[in-house]
Amino acid sequence: MSSNKEIKELLENVSPEIRTLINGVIDLEYSRLHLKKATGVREQVEKIVREVIK
Amino acid sequence: MILEYIKFKNFRQYFGEQTVYFSKSKEKNVTVIHGENGSGKTAFLNMFNWCFYGKVSLPNPEILINERSEGEAKEGQELEVFVEIKFRDNNKTYIVTRKLSGKKLSGRFVANSDAKLHLSYIDERGRTVEPKNPQDTIDQILPESIKSYFFFDGERIDNLSKEGSQEEIKQAIKSIMGLTVLERSVNHLDFARRQFMDELRSLGDTEIQGLIEERQSLEKEIEKCRATILQMQKNRKAAELEKLEIDKRLIELEGAKDLQKQRELLDKQKSEIQIELKKTENEIKNVCSKNGYLAFAESAIEATKNFLEQKRKKGEIPAGIKQQFVQDLLDQNLCICGTKLIEGTEHWDRVRSWRNRAGSDELEIKFTEIAANVKVLHAERSSLFKEIKSLRRKKEKLMESLSSVVEQLDEISSKLDGKESEEIKNLERKRRDLETQIQELDLEIGRYQQKILSFEENIAKLDKKIEKVQIQEEKAALANKRITACKVAKETIEQIHEALASKVKDKIQCKINEVYDNFMRKGYSAQLNNNYELRIVKDYVVRETPDRSVAMSQGERQITSLAFIGSLVDIAREQHEKGDTKYFRGGIYPIVMDSPFGALDPDSQGKNCPRNSDTCAPSNSFSYRFTVAW
Numbered sequence: 001m002s003s004n005k006e007i008k009e010l011l012e013n014v015s016p017e018i019r020t021l022i023n024g025v026i027d028l029e030y031s032r033l034h035l036k037k038a039t040g041v042r043e044q045v046e047k048i049v050r051e052v053i054k
Numbered sequence: 055m056i057l058e059y060i061k062f063k064n065f066r067q068y069f070g071e072q073t074v075y076f077s078k079s080k081e082k083n084v085t086v087i088h089g090e091n092g093s094g095k096t097a098f099l100n101m102f103n104w105c106f107y108g109k110v111s112l113p114n115p116e117i118l119i120n121e122r123s124e125g126e127a128k129e130g131q132e133l134e135v136f137v138e139i140k141f142r143d144n145n146k147t148y149i150v151t152r153k154l155s156g157k158k159l160s161g162r163f164v165a166n167s168d169a170k171l172h173l174s175y176i177d178e179r180g181r182t183v184e185p186k187n188p189q190d191t192i193d194q195i196l197p198e199s200i201k202s203y204f205f206f207d208g209e210r211i212d213n214l215s216k217e218g219s220q221e222e223i224k225q226a227i228k229s230i231m232g233l234t235v236l237e238r239s240v241n242h243l244d245f246a247r248r249q250f251m252d253e254l255r256s257l258g259d260t261e262i263q264g265l266i267e268e269r270q271s272l273e274k275e276i277e278k279c280r281a282t283i284l285q286m287q288k289n290r291k292a293a294e295l296e297k298l299e300i301d302k303r304l305i306e307l308e309g310a311k312d313l314q315k316q317r318e319l320l321d322k323q324k325s326e327i328q329i330e331l332k333k334t335e336n337e338i339k340n341v342c343s344k345n346g347y348l349a350f351a352e353s354a355i356e357a358t359k360n361f362l363e364q365k366r367k368k369g370e371i372p373a374g375i376k377q378q379f380v381q382d383l384l385d386q387n388l389c390i391c392g393t394k395l396i397e398g399t400e401h402w403d404r405v406r407s408w409r410n411r412a413g414s415d416e417l418e419i420k421f422t423e424i425a426a427n428v429k430v431l432h433a434e435r436s437s438l439f440k441e442i443k444s445l446r447r448k449k450e451k452l453m454e455s456l457s458s459v460v461e462q463l464d465e466i467s468s469k470l471d472g473k474e475s476e477e478i479k480n481l482e483r484k485r486r487d488l489e490t491q492i493q494e495l496d497l498e499i500g501r502y503q504q505k506i507l508s509f510e511e512n513i514a515k516l517d518k519k520i521e522k523v524q525i526q527e528e529k530a531a532l533a534n535k536r537i538t539a540c541k542v543a544k545e546t547i548e549q550i551h552e553a554l555a556s557k558v559k560d561k562i563q564c565k566i567n568e569v570y571d572n573f574m575r576k577g578y579s580a581q582l583n584n585n586y587e588l589r590i591v592k593d594y595v596v597r598e599t600p601d602r603s604v605a606m607s608q609g610e611r612q613i614t615s616l617a618f619i620g621s622l623v624d625i626a627r628e629q630h631e632k633g634d635t636k637y638f639r640g641g642i643y644p645i646v647m648d649s650p651f652g653a654l655d656p657d658s659q660g661k662n663c664p665r666n667s668d669t670c671a672p673s674n675s676f677s678y679r680f681t682v683a684w
Contacts, residue, residue, distance in 0.1 A: 006553045007637055014546055021543045025243060026636060029235045034197035035190050045242040046249050053532075053539045 017052060024048040055196055057644050058140040058147075062101055064120040065135055066112065067094035074098075099648040102205045105137040105152045107198050108169060118154060119163040127158040135169075143195050143642070148175040150192065196643065200229045203619050207648045214615035220586040223618070227586075230622045231558050231629075232639050236551040240544050247540035248273075250533050257530040262523050269516045272509045279502045279509070286502070290495045297488045300481050310470055310478045317466045324459045331452045338445045341438065348435040355435070359428050362421065380409040554638050558625065559586075565621030570614065580614050588614055619645065 011019055025045055032041050058078060063071040076085045089095050100110040110118070118135045127133055136153035151172045156165035173188030185191045196204065203226055214223060228234050248270075255266045304314040383405055387395045395402045470482040563582050570580040581591045590610060629640025 006557075007550050010546055010549050010553070014542055018539060018542050018546065021539055022239075022546060023636070025239045025543065026235060026547075029238045029242070030232075030639070033235055033238070034193040034199070041238070042242050042245045045239075046246040049243075049246050049250070049536050049540055053536045 021049060021052045024052060055642055055644055056142045057646075058142065060101060060105075061136075061138040061140075063134060063136050064123040065101055065104075065118060065137055066097040066120060067092075068097070069120045069122045096207070096648050099205060099207070099646060101137045102139070102646050103201065104169075105139050105150060106192050106196065107201060108152060108171070119156075124158065124163045127163075129158055129161070131158050132156070133158060133163055141644075145178050146175045148173065148195075150188065197229070200226070203230065203622070204643050205646045208612065208616070214588060214611075214618055223582070223586045223588060226619070226622060227555070227558060227562065230626050230641075230643070231554070232626075232641070233551060233555060233558070236547050236554070236637065239547050240551070243540045243544040243547070247537055247544070250536045250540065254530055254533040254537065257533060259523075262520060262530075265516055265520050265523070269513055269520070272513050272516070276506055276509045276513075279506050283499055283502050283506075286495050286499050290492055290499070293488045293491050293495070297485055297492070300485045300488070304470070304478070304481055304485075307475070307478055307481075309473050309475050310481075313466050313470055317463060320459050320463050320466070324456065324463070327452055327456045327459060331449065331456065334445055334449045334452060338442065338449070341441055341445065345434060345438045348431065348438050351431065352435065355428055355431050358424065359432075362425055362428070365421075375408065377409055380405060384409070550637055558638075561625050562618070562621045565624055566614075566617045569617040569620055580617060582618070588618055590614060616647075 011022070014022075025048055028041065028044055028048065056078065057076045059073055059075045061071065061073040062068055074085075074087070077083055087095065087098065097112060100112050104110050104118070119133060120135070123133060132155065134153055134155045136151055138149060138151040140147065140149050142148070152169050153172070154165050154169040155167075156163050158164075171188050172184075173191055174182055174184045175191075176182055214226075228237065251266055251270065255263050301314065301318070304310040305318075383389055384395060384402070389395055389401065389405055393401050395405055467482060467486060470478055471486075473479055473482075559582060566580045566582060566588075578590050581589050583589060623643050623645060626640040627642050629638055630642055631640075633639070
C-alpha cells in the first residue's frame with residue numbers, strides 16, 4: 001500500500017526518541033490486544049515514556 | 055489462521071468420532087459442505103464457536119451430547135463430547151480441543167465439570183508448547199470480538215448493508231485491519247500525558263500550577279461535552295430507527311399506504327433540495343470570497359482609470375520620446391538637427407538630459423497592463439453582481455420549493471393524524487414526536503460541538519502560556535519534556551491512523567466492486583461512502599441527482615455484506631503477506647459460513663459458487679450449503 005510511504009514520511013518528521021516511543025507503545029498494544037484481562041496497559045505506556053524520555 | 059481439520063465426537067447430530075479436512079491449497083482454498091435440511095450444517099458452524107470460545111447459538115444450547123450416544127450408553131457409562139481443530143497461524147501449528155466429559159446418570163448425560171479447553175502448538179523450532187492461558191492465546195489469534203465476521207450464517211449477514219449499520223462497518227474495518235491498536239495507543243498516550251501533567255503541577259511554581267489546573271478543567275469539560283454528544287447521537291440513532299420502523303408499518307397499513315409512499319417521495323425530494331441548497335450557498339460563499347472585493351473596489355477602479363487617463367492626456371504616459379531613442383543619438387554622436395554631439399560639450403549634455411525625462415519601456419508595459427486590468431476588473435465587477443443575483447434567485451427558488459415540500463409533508467402528516475384508524479393516528483403522532491426529537495438533538499449536538507471548539511481554542515492559548523513559563527527545576531523540565539513527547543507521539547499516531555484508514559477504505563471500495571461486478575446487476579456498483587454506509591448505486595446518472603443509491607433486496611444485501619467481509623479479509627491477508635509495516639500488520643482469517651447466498655435466485659447462486667473449489671462440482675454448483683474458505 002502506498003500509505004507505507006506516507007507513514008515513513010510522518011515518522012521522519014519526528015525525533016528518533018519519539019520514533020522509539022511510538023514503536024514501543026505500538027508493540028505493547030499489539031501484545032495486549034484482545035486479552036480480556038489487559039489491565040495495566042496505561043501504566044505500562046507511562047513506564048515506556050519514562051524509559052525513553054530521560 | 056489456516057484451518058487444517060476439525061475432529062469432533064458426539065456433538066449434537068454427529069454420532070461418534072468424525073473428521074473433516076479442509077483444503078490447504080493456496081489456489082483452491084474453498085471447502086464446500088453440502089447437506090440436507092436438519093443434517094447438522096448449522097451445528098457444524100457452531101462447533102467452531104464452541105471449540106474456540108465455548109459458545110453455541112443453537113436451540114437448547116446446554117444440550118451438546120448426541121442423543122444416540124446418550125441413548126445407547128449404559129447407566130453410569132462415561133461419555134464425552136469434544137471438538138478439536140488443527141490450524142496454522144504465523145508459522146506455528148496449533149491444536150485446540152474443547153472437551154466435555156461426564157456420565158450417564160438416571161438416563162441422562164451429566165457433565166463432571168465445565169468443558170475443558172486445551173491448546174498446544176508446535177513452534178518454528180519444532181518444539182511443542184502448551185500456553186498457560188489457552189483462551190488468551192486463541193483471543194490473540196482470532197479475537198472473539200470479531201468472530202462474527204468469520205463464523206456466520208450467510209442468511210443473516212445482510213445486516214451490514216442495512217441502514218444504520220455504519221458503526222458496525224467502521225468497527226469491522228478497524229478490528230480486522232488492526233487499526234484498533236493505533237486507537238488504543240492514542241488513548242493510552244493521552245492518559246500518560248495527563249499523569250505527567252499532574253507530576254508537573256506538583257513540581258512547578260504557582261503560576262504554572264494554576265495554568266495546568268485551568269487546562270485540566272477545560273479538558274474535563276471537553277470530555278463531558280463529548281460524552282453528552284455521544285449519548286445524544288445514540289438517542290438520535292434510536293429515534294431514527296424507531297421512525298424507520300413506523301414508516302415500514304405505515305406502508306403496510308391500507309389506510310396509510312398511499313400517503314406514506316407520497317411522503318417517501320417528498321422526503322427524497324426534500325433531501326435533494328437541501329443538498330442543492332447547501333451547494334448553492336457554498337457557491338455564493340466561494341464567489342464572494344474569490345471576487346467579493348470587487349464589490350467595494352468601484353472607487354479604487356475609477357480613481358485608477360481617471361489617473362491613467364489624465365496622465366495619457368497630459369502626454370506623460372505614453373511618453374513622446376523613448377529613452378532608447380535618446381541613447382541612440384548619443385551613441386551615434388549626432389543630433390536629429392544635424393549637430394555633432396561630442397561628450398563634454400553643451401549640446402551633448404542637453405541631449406543627455408532628455409534621456410532621463412524620456413519614458414522607460416518598463417513603465418510603458420506596466421501602463422498598458424494596468425489599463426487593461428482596470429477594464430477587466432470593471433467587467434468582472436458587473437458579472438460578479440450578475441452571478442450573485444442569479445445564485446440568490448436560485449437559492450430563493452430552492453427555498454420556495456423546500457417550503458412547498460415541507461407544507462406537503464405537513465399536510466400528509468395532518469391527513470394521517472386525522473385518519474379514523476387509531477393505529478395510524480398513534481403512529482403518526484409518535485412519528486412527529488420523533489422528528490421533533492431528532493431536530494432538537496441536532497441543535498443540541500451542534501451547540502455542544504461549538505462548545506468543544508471554544509474549549510479547544512482556550513486550551514491552545516493556555517498551552518502557549520505554559521510553554522513560555524520558565525521551568526527551572528530539572529524534574530519539572532523532564533516532566534514537561536515527557537508531556538510534549540506524549541503529545542507529539544499521540545499526534546503522529548493519529549496521523550498514521552488517518553492515513554491508513556483512508557487508504558484501507560479506498561482499497562475496500564475497489565475490492566467490493568471487483569467482487570460485486572462479477573455477479574450483480576449491470577449498471578450498478580457497490581459503494582462504501584464517507585459515512586461508512588454500504589450502498590448500491592447507479593453507475594449512470596439519469597438526471598442531476600445527488601443520491602444515486604438504490605434499494606437492495608435481501609439477496610443483494612447479503613452479497614454486498616459478503617463482498618465487504620471478503621474484501622476486508624483479502625486486504626488483511628495481502629497486508630499480512632507483505633508484512634512491511636508494523637503499524638498495519640493485517641492477518642490471515644478463515645471464513646466459515648453457513649447457508650451462503652441462501653436468499654439468491656439459482657442463477658446468482660451459480661455465479662457465486664467458488665470457482666476454485668475442488669469440492670464444488672459444476673453440476674451441483676448452486677446446491678451447496680456450507681463453505682469454509684480463507
